[in-house]
Amino acid sequence: MRLPDLLRFTTLALRRQRFRSGMLLLAVGLGVAAVIVLTALGEGARGYVMGEFAFLGKDTVIMFPGRKETTGGMPPVTGTSARAITLEEVEVLQRTVAGIGGVAPLVLGNAPVSFEARARDSMVIGTTADFFDIRLLEIAQGSNLPDLALDEGKPVGVIGQKLKSELFDNRRAIGQWVRLRDYRFRIIGVLKGTGDSFGLDLSEAIFIPVASAQSVFNVHGLFRVLMKVQDNHRVDEVKSRVADRMQELHDGELDVTVISPDAMLSTFDEILRILTLGVAGIAAISLIVAGILVMNVTLMSVKQRTAEIGLLKAIGAPSAQVRSLFLAEAALIATAGAVLGMVAGHVLVTVGRHLYPAIPFTTPPWAILAALGLAVGTALLFAWLPAQQAARLEPVDALGRK
C-alpha cells in the first residue's frame, strides 16, 4: 500500500471515531506538552541559578575564616572563634603561592555615608582594584580603585549607581568628597548597572581601599579573600596550595575554608540537570498512560471493525498489512497529538518567558525529541498487541461476526 493511500485510509478511520480520536489526541498532547513545559521550567531554573552565581566568576578561589567540613556548602553566617585572616597573610599568599593572579581581600561594614546634608546607610566594601575584575563588574564613570599595596590606605572610593543618585541626584559625583564616620573619601568612580547579585545590592555600596576600611571599622581580620587563578593553573590545585600555605601560617592548624565556585557551580548544575531529568520523567509517565489509552482504543477499533478485517483478508490483505493498518492509526494519532502538544507546550513556555523575563525558560532539544519519540514509540508499542490480534483473526470468523 502506498503512503498517501495508507494516510487517507487511516485518516478516514480516525475521523469515523471522532470522540475516541479526540481523547487520544488530548492524552498524547497533554503528555508531550507536560514534557516540554516541565523541562523548560527545569532548564529555566538551572539557567537562572547559573546566571545568579555567574558573578562569582570563573577560575576563582574564595577563602574565609573558620572551618566548614562540607565542601561546597555555604560559608558560616556568624563569626567563629577561628583565627582571623590578615592582610599580611594574603600578601604572603600572593607572593608565594604559584598560580594566584589578582587578589581581592574583603572587609565589610555598614555605615552612614553623607554628602552635604544627605546621609544614607550604606554597605561599605573594603577591597582592591582586582575585586572588579574578579566579580566582572564595570566602571561606568571615572576610574577604578587605584593599585595600592595591600596595607596602604587612601581616601578614595567608588560608589554604586543607586547610592550615587541618592546622594547626588543628577549632579556629578566624581571629585566630590563624602563623609564616612570620621573619614572623608573622594569619589573617583561610579559602578555600572545594578550589580545586584547574591542578595548584595552592590549598587547601594561604596568601595574603598581595604586598608582604609580596616581603619574606618577598626577591624583587623578579613571577611573574605577572593583570588583569581591564573590561566595556566588548575583551580583545584591552587585551592589546595592556598589551604596548605594558610595551615603553615596558622601554626599547622587548618582553620580557614577555601572553596572554588567552579566546583560549587558544577555541583549545582548537575543537581539542577538531574532535577530537570526527574520532572521530564514524571511528565513521560503521562505519555505511558496515554499509551495504555491507545491500547484500549485500538482494541475497541479491532472489535468494532472485525467484519472489515475479515473483508480485507478476503480480498487478499496479508496479516502484516492488516496489522500495519492499525499501527498506522495509532502512529498517526500519536504524531498529531505530539505536534499539538509541542505547539501548546511552546505557547506556554513563551507565555512564561513573557511573564518572568528573568528566568530563561527553554525546552532542551533532547526533551522535544524524547517526547516525540516516546509518544509515537509507546503508541506503537501499546497498539501492537491489539493490531496483532486483528492480524491473527481468521477471515471466515471475522466476516461472520457483525
Added chain:
Amino acid sequence: MKAWSWFRRMIEVRGVSKTFYLGDSAVHALDNIDLHIEPGDYLSVMGPSGSGKSTLLNMLGLLDRPDDGSYLLNGVDTMELDENERARLRRDQIGFVFQAYHLIPRLTARENVELPLMLAGVAAKTRRAQVDEILDKLGIGSRAHHLPNQLSGGERQRVAIGRSIVMKPSLLLADEPTGNLDTRSGQEVTQILEELNREGITLLMVTHNQSLGDRARRHLRMVDGAILTDHQQAGAEPNRAPA
C-alpha cells in the same frame, strides 16, 4: 468429459472434509467432498440451510482450510501454502461477493471498488482508468462518490461485484449475492454475474432461488455437507477463458 478438461482443470477437490465442534456434537459441514471445475464454468450451489454451501465456498476461496483432503487451484496445491501465499492467491485469482455486501462504510463506492488495488500498492493514476471502466460497466458510474449508506441494495451489491473483479480474478465466488435483494435487483445482479462469466470468469453462485439457480450450466445440490447431485445442463459447455 472432454479430454482437454483433464489438463485445464481450475479446481480439483478430493476428499475434503470440514468438521465443526459445538460442545460435544460434531457438525460435518463438508463431508468427503470431491469436486472438479473447469475454467469458465458457471455453477449454482443450492441446498437447505446449514448444508455446507458457505463452508464449501469459503474453502474454495481459501478463506478456510479443510481438515482433510486436497485442493488444487489452477494446478497449485493450496494445502501446501502458508497464510501469506493464500492471501496472495485470494488477491490475484479469487473474487468474493457476499450476501451482506461487506462494503467499508466510510469509503465511497469508488473507493470500495478501488480498495484491492490500493492494498496491492497500485499507483493512483493506474487505478483510475481501471475503476472508471468497471463502474461504468456495472452502471454505477453516477453513484461513484456516494457512501454505501446512500446506495440501494442492488447498487451496493454492484459495488461489491466491482470490488471483486477489479483485480481480474479467474474465479468468482458469490454466496447468496441476491439474498438481500428484491426480485428485480436480484435479476440484475445475476445478469451482471452471468455477463462476467461469459467474459471468461469461472462463477460459483450459492442461491436459494430455484429459478436463478436453474440458469447455471451446472447445478450442485448439497445436503449435510455432501454433494447430493451434480447436474450438468444438457448441451451446455463451459466458456473457455480467453487464452
